[in-house]
Amino acid sequence: MVKQKAQKGQSASMEDYLEAIANLGEGRKVVRVKQISQMLGVKMPSVTSALRKLSEQELVEHERYGHIKLTREGNKVARNVIRRHKALTRFFTQALGIDQETAEEDACRIEHVISSLSMERLAKFVEFIEACPLGRANFPARYKYYLEHGQPPQDCSKRGVKESK
Amino acid sequence: MVKQKAQKGQSASMEDYLEAIANLGEGRKVVRVKQISQMLGVKMPSVTSALRKLSEQELVEHERYGHIKLTREGNKVARNVIRRHKALTRFFTQALGIDQETAEEDACRIEHVISSLSMERLAKFVEFIEACPLGRANFPARYKYYLEHGQPPQDCSKRGVKESK
DNA sequence: TGTAATTGTTAGACGGGGCTAACAATTCTA
DNA sequence: TAGAATTGTTAGCCCCGTCTAACAATTACA
Numbered sequence: 001m002v003k004q005k006a007q008k009g010q011s012a013s014m015e016d017y018l019e020a021i022a023n024l025g026e027g028r029k030v031v032r033v034k035q036i037s038q039m040l041g042v043k044m045p046s047v048t049s050a051l052r053k054l055s056e057q058e059l060v061e062h063e064r065y066g067h068i069k070l071t072r073e074g075n076k077v078a079r080n081v082i083r084r085h086k087a088l089t090r091f092f093t094q095a096l097g098i099d100q101e102t103a104e105e106d107a108c109r110i111e112h113v114i115s116s117l118s119m120e121r122l123a124k125f126v127e128f129i130e131a132c133p134l135g136r137a138n139f140p141a142r143y144k145y146y147l148e149h150g151q152p153p154q155d156c157s158k159r160g161v162k163e164s165k
Numbered sequence: 166m167v168k169q170k171a172q173k174g175q176s177a178s179m180e181d182y183l184e185a186i187a188n189l190g191e192g193r194k195v196v197r198v199k200q201i202s203q204m205l206g207v208k209m210p211s212v213t214s215a216l217r218k219l220s221e222q223e224l225v226e227h228e229r230y231g232h233i234k235l236t237r238e239g240n241k242v243a244r245n246v247i248r249r250h251k252a253l254t255r256f257f258t259q260a261l262g263i264d265q266e267t268a269e270e271d272a273c274r275i276e277h278v279i280s281s282l283s284m285e286r287l288a289k290f291v292e293f294i295e296a297c298p299l300g301r302a303n304f305p306a307r308y309k310y311y312l313e314h315g316q317p318p319q320d321c322s323k324r325g326v327k328e329s330k
Numbered sequence: 331t332g333t334a335a336t337t338g339t340t341a342g343a344c345g346g347g348g349c350t351a352a353c354a355a356t357t358c359t360a
Numbered sequence: 361t362a363g364a365a366t367t368g369t370t371a372g373c374c375c376c377g378t379c380t381a382a383c384a385a386t387t388a389c390a
Binding site: 092097098103106109110114117118124128146147 | 257260261262263267268270271274275278279280282283286287289290292293296308312
Binding site for chain 3: 361362363364365366367368369370371372373374375376377378379380381382383384385386387389390
């Protein structure tokens, strides 16, 4: 009755598989081994073996040559990864002005290693600058100015500014 | 979630070893296998084997039972890691208000996977908020207010903010 | 509907990086 | 200066996640 729970976190690879399955399964679409392998840039046998492993942990339902589906628990884990992924991507694009592609790449790697505290703060940070983009605390504009000029705009203190690198 | 292509750089583990050696060797101090093993939380044989590997790549000089020293190239790599580490730590503490310990932990993991573009922007970001902490763009204070109240301070636009009071 | 094309699985190997046990070198100290 | 204690190395094993080759199931279509 009582389910084994205490699973420690998944590895980066396993999180990637869960994330991929969740994304491919959006809108009840059928998920295929081949799609997963293409999405993650691995060969099909790697997917099969990952599915076996995730099945054993009851994060995925998978029958030979058959359907692939996240369990309730697996979905929970996947959603968590995706949430982190999205927040990181937003941070990189919105706050740092990074291009979408690089932002995604970094999000993909960092999502597996960042602490929940930092993750939460980062998300709050994005919320903050999106909630507070105008007016006197116009952060993105000032940051952009700084990136372009190497020093803060007129209305900032200049203490501690390095003139060059 | 798309997997990255293999990077030409070192693995996270090898970067950790280089970083540890550089840190332990500060001020010409003698570096010992045991110290490295303690610093990284691995057993001594793991260190020995890492040293062998890094020696083959000419990043480290190491003779049996003898001295351990970074080569010019090894030092370059190590300095690079340390630079990223420091910038990340500063970001987490200064910008996000994260405690030192968590900040270090996150830095340790993220330093190995973040892109150079994001790294650079993150560093600039810290420079920016340190250069621009006062006056009208007082970012840290506004961010702190947001963290505590869940909404931006009065002098920010309220778009997208939920009123809850 | 029979066969070719495609998709999925199994088996087995490999490299990375960690560990333990046992042994060797070095250093301490009585 | 001879053990004893400590530090470092070697050998060998393990797990993880990947791969290739070969084979099996499914699907497509002529």
